[in-house]
Amino acid sequence: MALIRLLTRLSGYVHLKQGLECLGASSQSTRLQQHTAAHSSSCNYQLLPDCLELSYGGLVMHFDYVWLRDHCRSASCYNSKTHQRNLDTASIDLNIRPLKSRVDENTLFLTWPDGHITRYSLTWLAQNSYEGQKRSAVQPRILWSADIYSSAQVPSASWDKFMSCDEELKNFLNNFLLYGIAFVEGVPPTLEATETATQRVSLIRETMYGRMWNFTSDFSRGDTAYTKLALDRHTDTSYFQEPCGIQVFHCLRHEGTGGRTLLVDAFHAADAVLQRTPENFELLSHVPIKHEYVENLSEHRNHMIGIGPVINVYPWNNEVYMIRYNNYDRSVINTVPHDVVRRWYTAHRQLTAELRRPDNELWVKLKPGKVLFIDNWRVLHGRESFTGLRQLCGCYLTRDDVLNTARSLGLQA
Ligand SMILES: C[N+](C)(C)CCCC[C@H](N)C(=O)O
Ligand SMILES: O=C(O)CCC(=O)C(=O)O
Numbered sequence: 001m002a003l004i005r006l007l008t009r010l011s012g013y014v015h016l017k018q019g020l021e022c023l024g025a026s027s028q029s030t031r032l033q034q035h036t037a038a039h040s041s042s043c044n045y046q047l048l049p050d051c052l053e054l055s056y057g058g059l060v061m062h063f064d065y066v067w068l069r070d071h072c073r074s075a076s077c078y079n080s081k082t083h084q085r086n087l088d089t090a091s092i093d094l095n096i097r098p099l100k101s102r103v104d105e106n107t108l109f110l111t112w113p114d115g116h117i118t119r120y121s122l123t124w125l126a127q128n129s130y131e132g133q134k135r136s137a138v139q140p141r142i143l144w145s146a147d148i149y150s151s152a153q154v155p156s157a158s159w160d161k162f163m164s165c166d167e168e169l170k171n172f173l174n175n176f177l178l179y180g181i182a183f184v185e186g187v188p189p190t191l192e193a194t195e196t197a198t199q200r201v202s203l204i205r206e207t208m209y210g211r212m213w214n215f216t217s218d219f220s221r222g223d224t225a226y227t228k229l230a231l232d233r234h235t236d237t238s239y240f241q242e243p244c245g246i247q248v249f250h251c252l253r254h255e256g257t258g259g260r261t262l263l264v265d266a267f268h269a270a271d272a273v274l275q276r277t278p279e280n281f282e283l284l285s286h287v288p289i290k291h292e293y294v295e296n297l298s299e300h301r302n303h304m305i306g307i308g309p310v311i312n313v314y315p316w317n318n319e320v321y322m323i324r325y326n327n328y329d330r331s332v333i334n335t336v337p338h339d340v341v342r343r344w345y346t347a348h349r350q351l352t353a354e355l356r357r358p359d360n361e362l363w364v365k366l367k368p369g370k371v372l373f374i375d376n377w378r379v380l381h382g383r384e385s386f387t388g389l390r391q392l393c394g395c396y397l398t399r400d401d402v403l404n405t406a407r408s409l410g411l412q413a
């Protein structure tokens with residue numbers, strides 16, 4: 001079925017071919033070339049009937065003319081103080097083409113039928129072209145097995161520096177973005193200090209579990225998390241339309257045995273599925289799955305529903321950005337026919353086998369003072385069963401605000 005779509009997406013040839021087709025049909029197309037003397041950055045472009053083709057920095061790119069007019073950054077079209085568009089896109093003639101064009105070393109100039117001139121920096125065009133985006137990752141990451149993560153010896157942030165020094169926060173966030181987990185050590189074992197640590201990174205995302213939570217195995221809520229039972233690897237709040245981006249755990253005390261935390265890089269597992277069986281990856285990234293949380297206690301009544309595929313990818317580069325994987329909270333499958341259901345179960349089994357490979361399991365014992373941040377869109381968590389009193393506090397964070405902090409420190413996020 002959609003495998004063919006996936007393969008064309010991955011091959012990256014489809015648009016190049018379209019470009020050549022418009023070249024073939026270009027009896028009236030203008031052919032202009034310019035070789036700049038500077039370095040190796042030679043630039044060629046031609047005005048094809050329905051797009052501008054630009055070769056620059058080793059890339060062949062195609063820009064639609066309406067797009068080019070829409071992305072004019074001149075003072076009348078774009079407010080560079082607010083970074084907002086002034087131009088009314090709906091006023092652009094959908095058949096617009098430039099009247100004149102030229103290029104110098106770094107800049108392409110287009111003159112539009114009304115005389116308006118747009119300047120585009122060639123590097124800006126390369127960065128913002130579809131062809132450029134297709135090759136690059138939105139979020140560079142290091143996919144890990146337990147061995148890869150352990151050998152990397154990723155340092156934990158230390159509480160004092162973390163709170164006072166931006167460089168420490170930046171390193172922490174850099175590790176968090178690369179691996180999907182990061183630790184702060186030396187945090188006072190209190191809910192208040194945990195809250196202070198999280199607020200250094202982001203806004204707290206309040207949910208029906210509260211803002212900061214502090215829980216033990218008292219079954220105070222209608223969920224297995226509030227017991228002493230083992231929990232298999234999963235993402236939390238898969239039953240939200242937008243699952244919580246980050247989860248924070250701080251074990252304030254444990255007098256007993258067991259209770260270790262399990263962490264698994266689900267993007268690494270998804271990548272193994274993609275490499276070995278692309279049609280299974282395709283199914284997991286297209287079949288909509290419902291997750292549901294139904295709580296019916298006298299003090300707590302909640303009914304949450306979230307729908308979306310297990311693997312969520314950006315369609316232009318097939319990069320995975322979010323996984324929903326929670327077999328406890330997965331609800332009835334009733335939106336696909338039985339033959340697709342069968343193939344989906346096969347695909348889900350393969351992903352599960354990858355997630356359960358012992359070499360993908362990172363086990364850590366959370367101790368008072370050690371705060372764990374987990375990317376809940378990427379890294380699954382679970383826990384071993386335990387005995388005794390175990391008290392865990394933490395919260396969820398707003399993903400947008402974590403990424404915002406990272407960007408403000410100069411990181412790609
Ligand atoms: C973390 N905290 C104890 C507050 C909530 C646990 C939520 C558990 C739920 N089954 C889920 O996976 O989303
Ligand atoms: O008890 C734990 O270590 C984690 C439980 C859990 O999965 C959760 O609270 O989300």
Ligand SMILES: [Fe+2]
Nearest residue numbers: 225235236381
């Ligand atoms: Fe959980």
